Amino acid sequence: MKKITLKITINGRKHTLRIDPNLRLLDLLRDELRLTGTKEGCGIGECGACTVILDGRAVNACLILAGQCNGREVVTIEGLTGKDDLHPLQQAFIDHGAVQCGFCTPGMIMSAAALLDQNPTPTEEDIREAISGNLCRCTGYTQIVEAIQAVADDN
Amino acid sequence: MIPFNLVRAESLEEALDLLDRQPPDVKIIAGGTDLLVELRSLSPREKGPGIVLDITPIDELKGIEDNGSTITIGPLTTHREIAASPIIREHAPLLSTACSTIGATQHRNIATIGGNVINGSPAADSVPALIVLDAEAVFKSKNGERVSPLKEIFVKPYRTDIKEDEILTALRFERLPEGARSSFIKLGRRNALAISRMNIAVIIVLEGNTIVEARISPGSATPLPDRIKAAEKILIGNEPSEELFRRAGKEVSGEMINRSGIRWSTPYKQPVIAALTTRALREAVEKR
Numbered sequence: 001m002k003k004i005t006l007k008i009t010i011n012g013r014k015h016t017l018r019i020d021p022n023l024r025l026l027d028l029l030r031d032e033l034r035l036t037g038t039k040e041g042c043g044i045g046e047c048g049a050c051t052v053i054l055d056g057r058a059v060n061a062c063l064i065l066a067g068q069c070n071g072r073e074v075v076t077i078e079g080l081t082g083k084d085d086l087h088p089l090q091q092a093f094i095d096h097g098a099v100q101c102g103f104c105t106p107g108m109i110m111s112a113a114a115l116l117d118q119n120p121t122p123t124e125e126d127i128r129e130a131i132s133g134n135l136c137r138c139t140g141y142t143q144i145v146e147a148i149q150a151v152a153d154d155n
Numbered sequence: 156m157i158p159f160n161l162v163r164a165e166s167l168e169e170a171l172d173l174l175d176r177q178p179p180d181v182k183i184i185a186g187g188t189d190l191l192v193e194l195r196s197l198s199p200r201e202k203g204p205g206i207v208l209d210i211t212p213i214d215e216l217k218g219i220e221d222n223g224s225t226i227t228i229g230p231l232t233t234h235r236e237i238a239a240s241p242i243i244r245e246h247a248p249l250l251s252t253a254c255s256t257i258g259a260t261q262h263r264n265i266a267t268i269g270g271n272v273i274n275g276s277p278a279a280d281s282v283p284a285l286i287v288l289d290a291e292a293v294f295k296s297k298n299g300e301r302v303s304p305l306k307e308i309f310v311k312p313y314r315t316d317i318k319e320d321e322i323l324t325a326l327r328f329e330r331l332p333e334g335a336r337s338s339f340i341k342l343g344r345r346n347a348l349a350i351s352r353m354n355i356a357v358i359i360v361l362e363g364n365t366i367v368e369a370r371i372s373p374g375s376a377t378p379l380p381d382r383i384k385a386a387e388k389i390l391i392g393n394e395p396s397e398e399l400f401r402r403a404g405k406e407v408s409g410e411m412i413n414r415s416g417i418r419w420s421t422p423y424k425q426p427v428i429a430a431l432t433t434r435a436l437r438e439a440v441e442k443r
Contacts, residue, residue, distance in 0.1 A: 001158040021161035021207070024191065044192045046348065048261060057235075057264040063188045064265060067161045068209050111260065132347030133259025 008069050010035070011079025019066055026050045026061035029076060037077035037106045041135070048134030051107035052076050058114035060133075077106035080113060088151045089113055096147035100138035108134045112148045120155040127152070156195050157203040165212050167295065170322060173208060175297040178319035180205035185231055186266035188258070189274045216269070216324060219243065227327040230269020234258075234281070237268060246330040249337035249356055253284040256341040259348040269323045272305070275313045276350075278375040283356035284339050286380050287370040288328040294321040309379045335360045335368075338439040340431055351375050353428055355407075357435045359390065366390045371403070376411040376428050383410050386432070400436040404429035 003018045010033065019028060026043075029035045029052070041049035043062050050061040053075040080087040089109050092098070099105050108131055115122055115130035122130070127148045136144065159182075164170035174181055182204035184190050190207075197203050210216060216231040221242045228237065237243050238255035257263055257271070257280050271281045272292070282305075290305040294317060305326065308315045317323065331337065337358040343349025353375045360368035369390040371383045386406035393399050408429040412421065 002160050004161055004163075020158075022156045022159055022194075024156070043195065045188055045258075045262060048259070051261055054265075058261050059265050060188075060261045063186075063191050063262075065161065065184065065187060065191070065207070065209070067163065068184070068187065068211055070163060070212075114260075129347075130260055133261045 004067050006066060006070055008066075008071075009073040011075055021065070021067050023066040024062055025052070025054075025059075025064045025066045025069055025074070028066040029061060029074075035076050035078050039103055039106060041103070041107075046135070047104070047107075048111065048131075049104055049107045051110040051134060053110055053114050053117075056114070056117065058111045058130075058133075075110075075113075077110060080109070087113070088154065089116075089148065092147040092150045093144070096143045096150065098140060098143040098147040100136075100140050104134055104136045104138075108136065108144055112151075115148070116152060116155070120152065122148075122152055124149060157197045157199060157201070159194075159204055159207050161207050161209060163209045163212055167213050167215055167322065167324070170208060170210055170213065171295060171297050171320070173206070174320045174322065177206070181208050181319075182206070183208050183210055183322065185210055185270045186233065186262075187270075188262050188266040189270060189276075210322065216322075221246065221330070225327055225329055227325050228268055229325060230272070230323045231267050232269075234263040234266055234268065234271070235260075237281075238263065247284070247288055247328065247337075249339040249358070250281065250284040250288065252339040253280045253341070253354070253356065256280050256339075256343075256351075256354075262348075268326060272308075272326065273315055273317060273323055275309060275315045277312050277378065277380070278351040278354075279380075280339075280341055280351055280354055280374065282380045283354055283372040283374040285326060285328065286372040286382060287337070287356045287358045288331075289370070290326050290328040292323060293325040293327065294318070295324045296320040296322070300324075306379075306381055312378060331358065332360055332368075334362065336439040336442055338435040338442065340435045340438070342427065342431060353424060353431060355428070355431045355435045357432070357439050359395075359436065359439055361395070361440075364394050366393055366395060369403075371407060371432065373407055373411065373428055373432065376407070376424065377414045383407050385410055390436075395436070395440045397433075397437070400433045401429075403436060404432035407432045 039049040041047035234254040341354040369387040
């Protein structure tokens with residue numbers, strides 16, 4: 001197995017890395033770069049816990065090889081904000097009690113952020129559609145939808 | 156994950172060269188939403204591909220073109236792009252609908268129509284829509300080009316006739332004629348992120364109030380994707396009616412049993428595929 005060179009922008013920072021070719025984007029983020037905000041749930045693209053934004057679109061980091069992201073731009077939950085302040089979505093999730101165990105939260109927020117980037121004024125149906133690939137086992141969907149709606153209403 | 160080497164092809168020529176040199180050892184990756192799950196499920200003792208060939212950088216395999224009569228879709232076009240395409244929405248709306256039902260947003264953003272076809276799943280949602288559009292598949296290798304009716308590339312579930320040195324380079328079909336109406340309905344275990352239990356694609360063409368052309372293809376119902384000509388015949392020459400659509404639905408379920416045999420799922424699938432067919436035909440007529 002020959003290592004490959006990967007040039008990738010993560011949360012605005014450019015990296016040039018030597019990586020194993022069988023590394024998933026999720027492994028790169030969590031194990032190599034210690035960006036552990038992105039979670040691994042099912043590992044087969046069913047739960048959405050590993051959702052990140054790749055070139056402006058929400059994707060499951062468990063279903064894409066890191067080597068396929070050459071020259072591309074990734075935003076993770078860590079890259080959503082500056083150092084101290086929270087992103088409006090993060091604050092809204094707190095305010096609306098949309099976090100229970102918290103495991104799905106980073107993925108939910110990344111799906112919501114990708115939606116609001118594309119469509120700043122979504123309907124409730126748009127919001128439900130956008131997070132339909134994200135499972136919450138605490139089943140707090142109502143609060144999650146309300147939190148996203150609140151941020152959309154401010155737009 | 157099992158070890159392999161990753162080759163990122165920058166051009167079609169480069170990819171075809173590699174496939175020509177060491178074909179049996181190479182597995183092509185596009186969106187990767189099926190392949191990565193498959194590779195991760197292999198135990199370290201099993202033999203995986205020596206080389207995974209990433210074709211996603213190849214721009215000439217992307218995009219949708221309309222030359223006024225024929226629509227050509229590059230195999231690397233994502234389901235999101237097809238679902239949102241004004242060309243597809245106008246001239247093949249059922250394909251737009253089919254692609255919009257696949258997986259969730261995260262999958263539709265990277266999964267490709269070429270992958271959906273070549274993976275060969277009987278539950279693939281884009282396939283019945285492409286079958287009723289009478290689509291053709293174009294393959295290229297170092298030795299030239301091969302064009303095949305899409306229907307004929309399917310050998311058995313999860314197996315197509317693509318050769319080890321070939322790449323699918325285009326899917327193409329004629330625009331739907333004036334007066335054509337179409338519908339695609341998917342039935343999954345839930346609405347979001349489900350693999351189809353069954354689906355159905357229909358096109359009918361009306362002249363006045365008479366059906367002059369009909370094309371019906373059910374998904375996850377027969378071992379190989381196909382049009383159900385016997386059900387189409389029932390419709391042609393007649394005026395749309397609930398009773399006629401019920402007869403066509405019954406014919407589809409009968410044909411499903413002829414081809415697939417009686418299986419554990421038959422008591423469920425038999426009435427449901429008939430109802431889906433009837434519903435899709437009704438929806439097609441009511442839509443304009």
